[in-house]
Amino acid sequence: MTGVINPNVRQNKAVQLDDGVYWVGALDPGLRTFDIILSTANGTTYNAYLIEGSEGFAVVDTVKEEYADVFFSKLESVTDYSKIKYIVLNHLEPDHTGALPELLKRAPHAQVCISQRAQTMLKALLKTGLEDLSYTAVKTGDTLSLGDITLSFLNTPFLHWPDTQCTYLIEREILFSGDVFGCHFCDPRLFNDKVGDFRFSFDYYYAHIMRPFKQWVLEALDLIIPLSLKMIAPAHGPILRDRPRRYVTHYRELSTSSLSGKLGDDEKSLIIFYMSSYGNTARMAEAIYAGIDDVEGVRVSLYDLQGGETDPFVDLIEEADALMFGSPTINGDAVKPVWDLLSSLVVVNLKGKLGAAFGSYGWSGEAVGMVEDRMRGLKMRVPTPGLRIKLIPTDEELEDCKLFGREIAGILVGKNQNRGKIIEMAEL
Amino acid sequence: MAKAKVTFQDIDLTVSVPVGTRVIELSEKIGSGIIYGCRECDCGTCMMEVTDGWNNLSNPTVLEDKVLKDNMAGRHQRLACQAQILGDCTVKPA
Numbered sequence: 001m002t003g004v005i006n007p008n009v010r011q012n013k014a015v016q017l018d019d020g021v022y023w024v025g026a027l028d029p030g031l032r033t034f035d036i037i038l039s040t041a042n043g044t045t046y047n048a049y050l051i052e053g054s055e056g057f058a059v060v061d062t063v064k065e066e067y068a069d070v071f072f073s074k075l076e077s078v079t080d081y082s083k084i085k086y087i088v089l090n091h092l093e094p095d096h097t098g099a100l101p102e103l104l105k106r107a108p109h110a111q112v113c114i115s116q117r118a119q120t121m122l123k124a125l126l127k128t129g130l131e132d133l134s135y136t137a138v139k140t141g142d143t144l145s146l147g148d149i150t151l152s153f154l155n156t157p158f159l160h161w162p163d164t165q166c167t168y169l170i171e172r173e174i175l176f177s178g179d180v181f182g183c184h185f186c187d188p189r190l191f192n193d194k195v196g197d198f199r200f201s202f203d204y205y206y207a208h209i210m211r212p213f214k215q216w217v218l219e220a221l222d223l224i225i226p227l228s229l230k231m232i233a234p235a236h237g238p239i240l241r242d243r244p245r246r247y248v249t250h251y252r253e254l255s256t257s258s259l260s261g262k263l264g265d266d267e268k269s270l271i272i273f274y275m276s277s278y279g280n281t282a283r284m285a286e287a288i289y290a291g292i293d294d295v296e297g298v299r300v301s302l303y304d305l306q307g308g309e310t311d312p313f314v315d316l317i318e319e320a321d322a323l324m325f326g327s328p329t330i331n332g333d334a335v336k337p338v339w340d341l342l343s344s345l346v347v348v349n350l351k352g353k354l355g356a357a358f359g360s361y362g363w364s365g366e367a368v369g370m371v372e373d374r375m376r377g378l379k380m381r382v383p384t385p386g387l388r389i390k391l392i393p394t395d396e397e398l399e400d401c402k403l404f405g406r407e408i409a410g411i412l413v414g415k416n417q418n419r420g421k422i423i424e425m426a427e428l
Numbered sequence: 429m430a431k432a433k434v435t436f437q438d439i440d441l442t443v444s445v446p447v448g449t450r451v452i453e454l455s456e457k458i459g460s461g462i463i464y465g466c467r468e469c470d471c472g473t474c475m476m477e478v479t480d481g482w483n484n485l486s487n488p489t490v491l492e493d494k495v496l497k498d499n500m501a502g503r504h505q506r507l508a509c510q511a512q513i514l515g516d517c518t519v520k521p522a
């Protein structure tokens with residue numbers, strides 16, 4: 001096994017990847033949790049790269065601050081600071097910009113190249129002493145020359161920060177992809193054809209970091225797919241030199257809806273989740289369910305949160321067009337399984353999904369309003385005030401539940417009750 | 429009190445409001461799809477498109493202008509948490 005480890009990895013020397021292209025990153029094998037939300041069983045790497053052209057060098061990303069020494073030693077094994085012409089930052093997160101302030105001190109003439117959206121973040125990130133820092137903001141298609149080689153930029157916002165971009169070395173057909181195609185996996189053998197099996201880490205990273213931004217992944221792939229790709233050099237984990245296109249295809253699969261083709265073209269999916277202690281909220285849920293089922297074009301599902309773990313629901317929720325949550329009020333609050341579900345949705349994008357809440361209560365009935373606030377906080381739209389029923393629903397009230405379901409379903413399929421109506425603000 | 433009419437195109441509903449009302453004060457109540465984040469002119473989430481009556485909204489403040497620019501807003505896009513309705517206009521989620 002040691003036979004395939006390039007000794008430079010550990011000896012603070014740069015590792016050559018291609019003609020004039022070097023890895024100058026750092027290994028962090030001890031790391032177990034990243035950004036609070038991610039765990040990793042065997043650490044990570046901070047991959048920084050050095051590119052040599054006939055007219056100077058470009059550095060692509062740096063490393064986490066604690067690893068700055070390793071990064072600088074590796075840089076110095078190839079060049080001195082005076083020859084660094086450009087510093088490209090694919091996104092500004094500290095795990096890749098930690099060594100930037102020191103690098104700028106050592107290479108003050110170097111031009112920092114960032115995305116348009118990074119401009120306002122740069123100042124907030126480099127609080128000290130760099131107020132007069134000059135930088136170039138680049139966008140898709142912009143290029144920078146290093147003499148015989150050219151860097152070109154792809155604006156790939158929200159993967160996973162608003163300012164994310166990828167950098168492509170045209171002549172070598174290498175994509176420096178930042179966190180895209182990355183994973184937390186630390187193996188000194190560095191290359192995807194040498195390291196251990198990292199498929200799990202790759203998918204895990206996607207699921208936690210990229211998944212909320214699927215739409216943006218697909219847009220980025222539109223820019224990446226036409227490129228010739230000899231190698232993908234991400235900011236974490238193995239360098240993808242063996243059949244790099246596989247990873248592009250895999251990203252596309254991961255970003256494509258798993259429900260597509262399973263529902264009819266014009267069909268919308270609405271899911272009702274509820275919890276009930278004495279069966280009152282359950283009765284409401286069933287009546288709402290029945291009401292929705294009458295509406296054409298809506299596929300409705302009903303789930304009792306008592307019946308399972310929340311994890312599998314996250315997938316369902318991601319694909320759904322509308323969500324309804326039913327909770328009784330217990331001690332002035334909605335019940336824990338509802339909150340558990342509503343707090344495990346960070347990995348999916350809920351923006352704009354239709355939401356509604358309902359529940360039975362005894363005297364104060366706070367749950368419905370609190371769940372509505374949470375849905376709004378998750379950037380869902382909650383067009384209709386939730387339905388609350390005091391204690392045991394009567395037949396008449398169950399009829400109201402049906403109507404409530406029908407109303408929400410109507411909004412979902414775009415049956416517009418307003419039709420140009422004019423109302424007074426005071427009526428709201 | 430002077431009134432103005434604001435139409436929410438996505439739900440085809442018009443509301444008559446006192447002049448000076450901010451869009452944020454009513455869009456959620458009536459169920460328009462305009463989505464809010466920070467609600468205080470920082471995040472840019474509540475971007476909306478003004479499809480008619482562009483000049484009938486209060487001028488963007490320096491801060492709103494900056495946030496719009498950061499978020500690469502189009503010419504007729506505004507933040508719903510900031511824009512005040514001064515005359516008849518039509519808006520929809522951006």
Ligand SMILES: Cc1cc2nc3c(=O)[nH]c(=O)nc-3n(C[C@H](O)[C@H](O)[C@H](O)COP(=O)(O)O)c2cc1C
Binds near residue numbers: 276278360363
């Ligand atoms: C332990 C406990 C605490 C409760 N606290 C509240 C409360 O704070 N406010 C309220 O409106 N109802 C409260 N209730 C009443 C329930 O909301 C009411 O019984 C409701 O109908 C239960 O609906 P379910 O059968 O769907 O669980 C409480 C009930 C229990 C058992």
Ligand SMILES: [Fe+2]
Binds near residue numbers: 091093160179
């Ligand atoms: Fe990152």
Ligand SMILES: [Fe+2]
Binds near residue numbers: 235236
């Ligand atoms: Fe990262």
